[in-house]
Amino acid sequence: MTAPPAPPLRVGKSAVGVVSILAGAIGTLESVVSPTLPLLQRELSISPAQGALLSIAMLVTGALTAPIAGVLGDRHGGKRVMIWLMVVVSAGGLVSSLAPNLPVLLFGQALEGAMVGAMPLSFILMRKLLPAEESPVAIGVVSGFFVGGGMLGTLIAGPIAEGLSWHWMFAIPTLAVVVATVFVHRVLPDDQPTRSDARIDWPGVALLSGIVLTFMFGLATAPDMGAQPLLLVVAVVLLAAFVTGWIAVERRAASPMFDLRLLARPAIWRSYVLTFAICVGAALSIYLVPQLFAVSGDGYGFGASSTDIGRYLLPAAAMAAISGPLGGLGTRRFGSTAVLAVGIGVMTAGLIGMAFIHTEVWHLVVGKALLSLANGVCITALVIKTATSVDHGSTGTATSLVLVIRVLGFATGAQIGGAVLTAGTPAGSDVPAESAYVAAFVIASVVTALSLFVVRSMSKGVKE
Known part of the structure; x- marks a missing residue:
């Protein structure tokens, strides 16, 4: 049973700020494994196959947690469930930071995966606690901090692991999560449940x-x-x-x-299709660009160190941080369809550009920055489109499935990138041919460009 929405509370910028800071902290903690996976394999003496298991442990549990968290948030209140989740995430970060071996680290990562459920909860809170005209921008701000935190984690994980130890790259973001959770508990007002049927399916x-x-x-x-x-x-x-x-x-x-009747709404199922396609293209760039910086092949690549790669990705981190608010503002003024069309166009152009022009470091720096900006804007527009296409009682449920599809899209893109580079590695060598990178970037650009056909049909029969 859906309760009538309560009038929005005037919570001010401080409440939006603390939720955004928490999103940035969990985004940072989420992203520290990927750039340090080779180091973890060496330190823990694990095989590449075991390393692959470590890289997806959080994604799997996160994809499973998000729908449950969204339903619980709709039925028990977003703030209460978010605090519960952050307790689990903090425990996972502590376990990961103290892990002596792979099984314990996998357990810690599985607990940390609960952080993915915090995103639909934050969207619930922004819709409940803010006037309708302000919530899209607030959702964009929270999304931007999450994406920016992910890029920050990518940047700092290597230097922390090399300068201190890999244990500290889990401990420091976990401390930030704990502090941000305390502020959320103290600053954010309690929100009322919007659903009375509290059973989980x-x-x-x-x-x-x-x-x-x-x-x-x-x-x-x-x-x-x-x-x-x-x-x-x-x-x-x-x-x-x-x-x-x-x-x-x-x-x-x-x-x-999940109410399958929601899938009958064009705004919902098209948002899910677009989320998957856009995340596949983005994941390919996330996977390929650092490797192209690091590789020293025959006439291509730059042989960059971990510190150099972090510096090269700094502009992309900045663009990711502002992409959420920019996507929220653009959606409010021009509508999600226009924002998506522009964002997908920029992503496609950036991917094609990096496929054929990557002879200088700045070529990849600029291309990656454009991709981070466009991808963040697109995902923000899709989340807002999904959240505002359902009633208040279904916000968490609908947006949580966006996050599940996001996880699947990123996993698919990374796997495609790895398969293409593996197939493009000459026998007896461990360095992929340059043509393999070109092919992978082209595949990413084609997948991204094809999503424009879905965007063209988004506004048909649907009031923006």
Whole structure:
């Protein structure tokens, strides 16, 4: 049962500020593993396959936590559930920072994955606590801090791990999360629940878990599927079974975790398709650019150190930080369709530019900065489009699935990038050919450009 929305409270900039700072802190903690994965493999004496498991542990648990957090936030109040989640995240950060081996570190990362659920909760709070005309910009600010925090984590993880130890790269962001959570608890007013049916659809959660895990399994085993086609058959059959079962359960559940009727709305399903496509293109650039900086190939690459790479990515971090507020302002003034069209156009141009022009460091610096800005603007516009296309009682549920799809998109893009570079590495060498980078960037630009066809149809029959 959906309760009528309460009048928005005048919370002021301080409340938006503390939620944004918390988003930045968890974004930082989320991103420290990826740039230091080779170092962690050396320090913990783990294989590349085990390193790959470490790199996706948080993504998997985060994708599973987000829908539950969104439902709980709709039904119990966003602030209360956010505090609970941050306790779990802080515990995970502490476990990770003290981990003596891979199993303990994996457990810590699994706990940290609960942070993904904080994003739909922050969107719930912004819609509840702010007037309608102000909430899009506030959502953009929170999204921008999360993206900016992710870039900050990418920048500082290497220097901290090399200068202190890899334990500190978990400990420092965890301390920031704890401090920000205390401020959220003290500054943010309590919000009233918008749903009275507080039951969680556990069968739906279990089946969605199966979908995510099977999808990740398919990506992880993709390089071996050519030699073992049975793996492909098993992955496809399992995925189809889980999807079919999830749809059947959600249609019949008295209190479903996701109301499938929302998917009948063009604004919702198109937002999900766009989120996946845009994140695939963005993930390819996130994966490829640092490697192109670091590689020293035959006539290409720059042989950059971890510190150099962090410095080169600094402009992209700045662009990511302002992309959320810019996306919120642009959406409020011009509408999400216009913002998405411009953002996707910039992303496509940047990817094509880096594919064929990457002979100087500044070529990649500028291209990556443009991509970070455009990607952040697009994701913000999509989140706002999704959040404002449903009633207040469904905000967390609808936006949480955006985050699940975001995770799947990033995982897909990274896997595609790795597969293309592996296929483009000559026999007897560990350095991919330059043509492999070109091909990967072109694939990313094609996927991104094709999403424009979805954007063109977004406003048909839908009032912006």
